[in-house]
Amino acid sequence: MTRKRRRLMILALALLGLGTATALTLSAFRDNIVFFYSPSDLAAKPPGGRTVRIGGLVEAGSLKREGGMTVTFQVTDTAKSLPVTYTGILPDLFREGQGVVAEGRLGADGVFSATELLAKHDEKYMPPDVADALKRAGHPGKPGDAPVSAGEEHQTSTLRTNP
Secondary structure: OOOHHHHHHHHHHHHHHHHHHHHHHHHHHHEEEEEEEEEEHHHHOOOOOEEEEEEEEEEOOOOEOOOOOOOEEEEEEEOOOOEEEOOOOOOOOOOOOOOOEEEEEEEEOOEEEEEEEEOOOOOOOOOOHHHHHHHHOOOOOOHOOOOOOOOOOEEEEEEOOOO
């Protein structure tokens, strides 16, 4: 083998290794990425069985406890509503009329099965994506619905259950 051919072979093997590493990394990311949707977004384009996060307001009068630790409620962005089922302990500040982000899957029956709920902790915080979705939907908003600026601190309550 000539010196030039050997260098070309080493370069080809290095590129093959880099390509393989990139493909494996992107594959791992694809399995762990969770997209955010509003109820209107889900109505327009269902995620196809993927784990997603939905956000909006818990619709007033929609919270129902179904024996044990299972609850159902509606999440709305004021344009569309989506029924959600969650089994587990609710965050302390979870209530009707407040912002919520739920992670889970949309079933074939149109009911979102949540495995995790995030509830806001103070009256000023709303996840920026939820605030944007509510603005696009024409929600009149109130002082407590504005997203927190980059310099302000905020907290969310997270509870996860195994499906």
